[in-house]
Amino acid sequence: xxxxxxxxxxxxxxxTRLRSSKVWEYFIRTKxxxxxxNICKAELAYHGSTTAMHEHLKRKHVLTDSxxxxxxxxxxxxxxxxxxxxxxxxxxxxxxxxxxxILTESxxxxxxxxxRPISMVDDQGFKEMIKQFNPDYHDYYLPxxxxxxxxxxxxxxxxxxxxxxxxxPWALFSEVGGEGYLKExxxxxxxxxxLVSHKDFLKNPLLFGPKIQxxxxxxxxxxxxxxxxxxxxxxxxxxNGGVGIDHLDVPHINSLGVTVTNTPGVVSVATADMAMxxxxxxxxxxxxxxxxxxxxxxxxxxxxxMGVEVSGSTLGIIGMGNIGYKIAQRGKGFDMRILYHxxxxxxxxxxxxxxxxxxxxMDELLKESDFVVLAVNLTPQTKHLIGHRELSLMKDTATLxxxxxxxxxxxxxxxxxxxxxVIQAAALDVTHPEPLPRDHPLLSLPNVLITPHAGTNTxxxxxxxxxxxxxxxxxxIKGFPVPNEVKP
Amino acid sequence: xxxxxxxVLISExxxxxxxxxxxxxxxxxxxxxxxxxxxxENPELHGPKIQxxxxxxxxPVVEPTLLRLLPALKVVASGGVGVDHLDVPFINSLGVKVTNTPRVVSDSTADLAMxxxxxxxxxxxxxxQVAIDPKTVHxxxxxxxxxVTNATIGIIGMGEIGYKIAQRAKGFDMxxxxHNRRRRSAEDERAVGATFCQSLDELLGTSDFVxxxxxxTPETRGLIGHRELSIMKPTATLIxxxxxxxxxxxxxxxxxxxxSIQAAALDVTHPEPLPRDHPLLGLHNVLITPHIGINTxTTARQMVEKMxxxxxxAVEGSPVPDEVKLQ
Numbered sequence: 001x002x003x004x005x006x007x008x009x010x011x012x013x014x015x016t017r018l019r020s021s022k023v024w025e026y027f028i029r030t031k032x033x034x035x036x037x038n039i040c041k042a043e044l045a046y047h048g049s050t051t052a053m054h055e056h057l058k059r060k061h062v063l064t065d066s067x068x069x070x071x072x073x074x075x076x077x078x079x080x081x082x083x084x085x086x087x088x089x090x091x092x093x094x095x096x097x098x099x100x101x102i103l104t105e106s107x108x109x110x111x112x113x114x115x116r117p118i119s120m121v122d123d124q125g126f127k128e129m130i131k132q133f134n135p136d137y138h139d140y141y142l143p144x145x146x147x148x149x150x151x152x153x154x155x156x157x158x159x160x161x162x163x164x165x166x167x168x169p170w171a172l173f174s175e176v177g178g179e180g181y182l183k184e185x186x187x188x189x190x191x192x193x194x195l196v197s198h199k200d201f202l203k204n205p206l207l208f209g210p211k212i213q214x215x216x217x218x219x220x221x222x223x224x225x226x227x228x229x230x231x232x233x234x235x236x237x238x239x240n241g242g243v244g245i246d247h248l249d250v251p252h253i254n255s256l257g258v259t260v261t262n263t264p265g266v267v268s269v270a271t272a273d274m275a276m277x278x279x280x281x282x283x284x285x286x287x288x289x290x291x292x293x294x295x296x297x298x299x300x301x302x303x304x305x306m307g308v309e310v311s312g313s314t315l316g317i318i319g320m321g322n323i324g325y326k327i328a329q330r331g332k333g334f335d336m337r338i339l340y341h342x343x344x345x346x347x348x349x350x351x352x353x354x355x356x357x358x359x360x361x362m363d364e365l366l367k368e369s370d371f372v373v374l375a376v377n378l379t380p381q382t383k384h385l386i387g388h389r390e391l392s393l394m395k396d397t398a399t400l401x402x403x404x405x406x407x408x409x410x411x412x413x414x415x416x417x418x419x420x421x422v423i424q425a426a427a428l429d430v431t432h433p434e435p436l437p438r439d440h441p442l443l444s445l446p447n448v449l450i451t452p453h454a455g456t457n458t459x460x461x462x463x464x465x466x467x468x469x470x471x472x473x474x475x476x477i478k479g480f481p482v483p484n485e486v487k488p
Numbered sequence: 489x490x491x492x493x494x495x496v497l498i499s500e501x502x503x504x505x506x507x508x509x510x511x512x513x514x515x516x517x518x519x520x521x522x523x524x525x526x527x528x529e530n531p532e533l534h535g536p537k538i539q540x541x542x543x544x545x546x547x548p549v550v551e552p553t554l555l556r557l558l559p560a561l562k563v564v565a566s567g568g569v570g571v572d573h574l575d576v577p578f579i580n581s582l583g584v585k586v587t588n589t590p591r592v593v594s595d596s597t598a599d600l601a602m603x604x605x606x607x608x609x610x611x612x613x614x615x616x617q618v619a620i621d622p623k624t625v626h627x628x629x630x631x632x633x634x635x636v637t638n639a640t641i642g643i644i645g646m647g648e649i650g651y652k653i654a655q656r657a658k659g660f661d662m663x664x665x666x667h668n669r670r671r672r673s674a675e676d677e678r679a680v681g682a683t684f685c686q687s688l689d690e691l692l693g694t695s696d697f698v699x700x701x702x703x704x705t706p707e708t709r710g711l712i713g714h715r716e717l718s719i720m721k722p723t724a725t726l727i728x729x730x731x732x733x734x735x736x737x738x739x740x741x742x743x744x745x746x747x748s749i750q751a752a753a754l755d756v757t758h759p760e761p762l763p764r765d766h767p768l769l770g771l772h773n774v775l776i777t778p779h780i781g782i783n784t785x786t787t788a789r790q791m792v793e794k795m796x797x798x799x800x801x802a803v804e805g806s807p808v809p810d811e812v813k814l815q
Contacts, residue, residue, distance in 0.1 A: 179629055219629070269637035273660065277610045277636075280603030284784070287607075287616055289777035294769045298761050301778045303506065303545065309786035310603075311595035333659025334599060434627050435619060443620045451615035452627045458610075458635040 169477050170194045171214040172201055172232070174221035181218060184459070185466040189216065192474050198222045205231050214239060214473040220247045229256060237476035240486075241469045242456065243267050246378040246405060250488050260486040261472035265322055266464040271375075271455040272326035275403045278427035279315075279371055282399055282449045283308045308370065308397065308424070311335050316369030318362065318385070319376030319404065320346055327373055328354040339365045366393040371401060378405035386410065391417040399425040403455050406432030415441045418448060429455050493520045494803050495537040497527060497558070499547035507544060510785075511792045515542065518800050524548040531557045540565060540799035544792075545779075546573050555582060563802030565795040566812075568782065569593050569649075572704040572731060576814050586812045587798035589791045591648060596787040598652035600780065601729045604753035605641075605697055608725055608775045609634045634696070634723070634750075637661050642695030644688065644711070645702030645730065646672055653699055654680040667691045692719040697727060704731035712736065717743035725751040729781055732758030741767045744774060755781050 171193035174180040181189075189195055196208045198221070209231045217224055218241040229235065235258050240248065243264045250260050281287060284307040292298055292305065315331040317324045320342040328338050331354070338356040340346075345358045359365040366372060372394060376382045386400070387410040394400070400423055402409055411432060417423050425447040434453050442448055456465065468484065475482045496519035500506035507515070515521060519540065524547070527534045535557040543550060543566040550564055550573075563585045566574060576586050607613060610633040618624055618631065641657045643650045646668040654664050657680075664682040666672075671684045685691040692698060698720060702708045712726070713736040720726070726749055728735055737758060743749050751773040760779055768774055782788065794810065801808045 179626060182629070182632075219627075269661070270635060273606065273636045274610055276660075277603075277606030277612055280599065281607045281612050284600050284603045284777075284780065286600075286603055286775070286777055287613055289780050290613055290775055293761060293776035293778050296764050298764070298778075301545070301760055304508070305778065305780055306508070306783050306785055306788065307780070309596060309784040310599045312786075330659040333656040334602075335595070435624050438622050438624070449612070449616055450619040451610075451612055452619045452624075452631065454610065454615050454631055454633065457632050459632055460635040462632070 168192060168194050169213045170196060170208070170211040171216055171473065172196050172198065172208070172212045172222065173216040174198050174218055179219060179221065181466070182459075182462065185463055188463065188466045189470055192470050210234055213237070213477050216241065216469060216473070217248070218242070218469075224248055224253060226252070229253065229258070237261060237473050239469045239473040239476075241465045244378060244405060245486055246407075248486075250486055254488060259476045259482065261469070261476065261482060261484045262486050263465045263468040263472070264484060266468050267456050267461060268322040268326050270458050270461040271323050271403055272330055274429055274451070274455045275323075275327050275373055275375070275401055276330045278403070278429060278449060278451065279373065279399070279401050280310060282401070282425050282427040283310050283371070287449060288446075308399070310371075313337070313370040314339060314368055316340070316359075316365040316372045317356075318342075318365065318372065318374050319382075320356070321375065321377075323403070324373075324375035325350065325354070327375060328356050336371075339368060341365045362390075363393055366390055367395070369398060370395065371399050373401040374404045374408050376404050376408060378407055383407050384410045386414070388413040388416070391422055394423050396421055396423065398423050399427065401427045403429045406430045406434065411442065415445070418445050425449075429453055493518060494539045495520050495522055495534075496540040496542055496799060497522050497524065497538045497548065498542045499524050499544060507792075508788070511788060514789065514792045515796055518796050527557065536560055539563075539803045542792075542795050542799065543567065543574070544795075550574055550579065552578070555579070555584070563587060563799050563808070565799040565802070567791045567795050570704060570731065571812050572733075576812055580814075585802050585808055587795070587802070587808055587810045588812050589794040589798075590810060592787060592790040592794055593782045594648045594652050596784050597649050597729055597781040598656055600755060600777070601649070601653050601699060601701070601727060602656045604727050604729070604755060604775060604777065605699070605725070606636060608727070608751050608753040609636050609639075609697070613775055614772075634725070636697075638663070639696040640665060640694055641697045641699055642666070642685070642691040643682075643699045643701060644668075644691065645700065645708075646682070647701065647703070649729070650699070650701035651676065651680070653701060654682050662697075665691050665694065688716070689719055692716055693721070695724060696721065697725050700726070700728045700730050700734055702730050702734060704734055708734050710734070710736045712740070714739040714742070717748055720749050722747055722750060724749050725753065727753045729755045732756045732760065737768065741771070744768075744771050751775075755779055 169192075171189065173189065173195055175197050176183055176186050186195070193214060194211075196212065201208050201212075210233055212232050213234050213236045215222070215224060215228075215232065215235060215238045217238060222228060224238050235256070237259045238248065238253055238261070240260065240262045243262050245260065245262050248260055253260050285305055289305060292302055311334050313336055315328070315336040315338050317327055317331075317338065317340040320328070320340040324340065324342070325346070328340065331338050338354055339359050340356050341359045341362045345360075346356070350356075351358065374386065376385065382404075385408050391400075391413055400409070400414070406428075414426060418426060419441075427449040428442075429451045430453055431442065431450065436442060436450075442450065456462065472482060472484050474480075476485075496515065498507060498512075498515065498521055500523045501512040501521070502509060512521070522534050522538060527538075536559055538558050539560050539562045541548070541550065541558065541561060541564045543564055545567065548554060555561065561582070561584050564574065564579055565587045567589055569588050569590045571586060571588055574586055579586055611631055615631060618628055637660050640663040641653075643653055643664065643666040646654070646666040650666065650668070651672070654666065657664055664680060665685050666682050667685045667688050672682070676682075677684065700712065702711065708730075711734050717726075717739055726735070726740070732754070740752060744752060745767075753775040754768075755777045756779055757768065757776065762768060762776075768776065782791065798808055798810050
């Protein structure tokens with residue numbers, strides 16, 4: 001017994017609930033199974049009733065270890081004590097009915113959100129769940145699982161039953177909130193899957209692993225590395241949220257008999273909007289303009305804040321896939337002259353619809369464009385597609401806009417080109433890495449606009465991405481045609 | 489020959505308020521230049537020579553005191569299309585013509601209008617601030633913007649600029665509604681897919697982006713006030729590229745603070761610039777640019793060329809291309 005606890009016990013005050021809980025605290029901490037009354041030598045067991053404890057302490061029997069026990073006590077005491085011992089009931093301490101009520105509500109909500117059936121949670125896990133809601137609860141305030149289940153059955157059986165008996169496959173995802181999913185979209189995933197967060201999975205991989213058939217990857221998380229994949233023996237699909245899959249080793253994943261899917265199409269309009277937004281904001285110096293407008297030192301409108309004309313200028317699109325084409329459509333509205341470079345030429349109808357001219361040779365596009373927009377996939381072929389040479393071919397009045405991946409551009413070459421005036425400006429929604437190290441030169445160049453990979457950041461688009469991601473995963477698991485399988 | 493070129497009054501060349509050198513060169517091709525400061529130093533000498541006054545970004549301010557110094561003045565050639573800063577009837581009464589520069593400003597102003605719309609909707613300013621902030625360690629997940637594609641844009645004032653905005657909005661598959669004194673032709677409407685709103689309220693109630701592109705006149709002063717802002721959707725953004733006085737600024741501040749509308753993007757305010765303690769400057773959901781609607785080299789050059797052409801015609805007594813005639 002610690003001197004501290006001993007001291008409290010020895011002060012001999014009236015046995016109050018608090019005092020008896022200090023004893024409880026002692027038991028929990030020391031993992032002793034009993035203490036001995038120093039007066040009557042009665043054994044007071046850990047699982048004893050608090051009432052008996054109260055009685056004992058009321059009689060100012062001080063509980064110490066047997067070494068310091070004082071001799072002698074009244075026979076009356078002995079009798080009482082021994083009867084107290086007999087009266088002990090091995091029943092774990094429970095919380096009050098009100099406390100149980102509150103806990104029940106919270107836990108049910110959590111279970112339904114996380115789709116974790118209580119039967120899958122062991123005692124320790126159960127206690128941890130309760131502590132999540134109120135870290136102040138001590139073990140002796142915890143309801144027993146049976147007590148809790150009884151309460152739940154009485155009030156929420158219908159919901160619980162539905163949850164327990166639903167035949168939904170299991171899926172692993174990163175997290176809700178933080179760097180993961182917005183709470184609002186988790187419902188979409190919940191409709192079709194029992195969800196296990198990565199953190200929960202890691203607490204009990206042997207329990208969850210074999211159940212998981214789908215892995216949802218969002219913002220590259222969780223990382224679909226070999227280590228994770230081996231712990232998911234039943235995995236059928238890695239469903240990515242987003243169209244870029246440069247962070248996934250598709251051949252390796254396929255070799256495990258697992259399909260990879262992504263979400264093309266739904267990301268296109270938001271990304272194209274962002275590309276045009278960056279182009280305009282850069283060309284017309286909107287960020288600089290705002291800064292001047294709100295600067296406490298501004299006393300007159302600056303005459304020299306001149307930008308470059310967008311209307312009637314030449315837009316060069318490198319990568320004319322879904323996103324590139326949507327950018328062309330938007331550029332047409334500004335009467336821009338549109339050039340494009342792509343692995344394959346688009347059909348004439350597509351070209352005429354947006355007034356786009358095909359540049360078989362990318363150099364041609366680079367020489368003629370006022371705005372060069374990168375809308376390619378990141379592949380080994382497009383890594384550092386834009387380097388020193390390409391930047392030097394561009395007009396010195398040109399702006400580079402990148403909404404693909406940071407690695408498509410040789411960033412060091414870009415810094416040099418901007419510093420030396422080889423090109424005029426850059427607007428980047430993507431960099432490598434993300435975010436850039438805080439001392440990176442790109443952050444301090446006046447002619448650089450950077451946004452934090454926000455190309456798909458609208459509620460409408462995020463919802464569509466998650467919907468499609470889930471649809472893809474369901475299709476693979478059920479053996480239906482898969483909308484967006486990524487083939488190597 | 490240099491000696492035969494007429495004299496023109498301008499604000500100044502260079503400096504913070506004046507013409508860029510390249511623009512002044514265009515003027516020099518047809519005129520000999522007197523700067524405002526020069527005139528004031530010796531008005532008796534310079535004043536009677538001046539036959540044209542070029543007004544750029546409101547400077548020099550065309551007041552009666554200035555006009556009195558210029559007995560030979562034939563024309564005030566303003567840069568830009570708005571002439572709300574000029575007392576046209578008074579100037580005309582002195583036998584002086586007023587000209588502006590329509591059409592050349594439309595493209596760049598429409599471009600800026602779309603730029604403001606996109607920058608506000610997709611939180612580009614905030615995104616940039618986060619991206620370069622020394623404290624940033626993660627890409628933020630919650631920096632969510634509003635989808636522009638398929639959203640509804642309500643254009644108030646479907647003149648040349650308003651129509652060009654509609655053309656650009658069409659490229660984003662936006663649903664376009666407009667309100668104007670006169671309805672556009674069916675062909676015009678079809679070309680951009682615009683729907684006419686007889687009632688301004690109808691437009692305000694259905695738009696995700698309300699774009700103000702009207703001329704500033706006594707009728708449009710305070711066009712957007714408390715009532716109009718309350719009719720707008722709470723998720724809507726107001727964009728103003730016309731004049732600051734078209735919007736009741738106090739009402740706007742209240743609406744933004746209370747969430748009556750979601751955001752505002754303004755190239756124009758009243759006054760310009762705003763006093764440094766104005767509440768609009770401190771609101772996080774407001775984007776303000778310093779009246780740069782026409783601030784591109786291309787457009788500025790075209791404007792000055794037009795101003796000069798107008799001034800030359802007036803001085804020579806030929807038909808003046810862009811004379812402002814008030815009804």
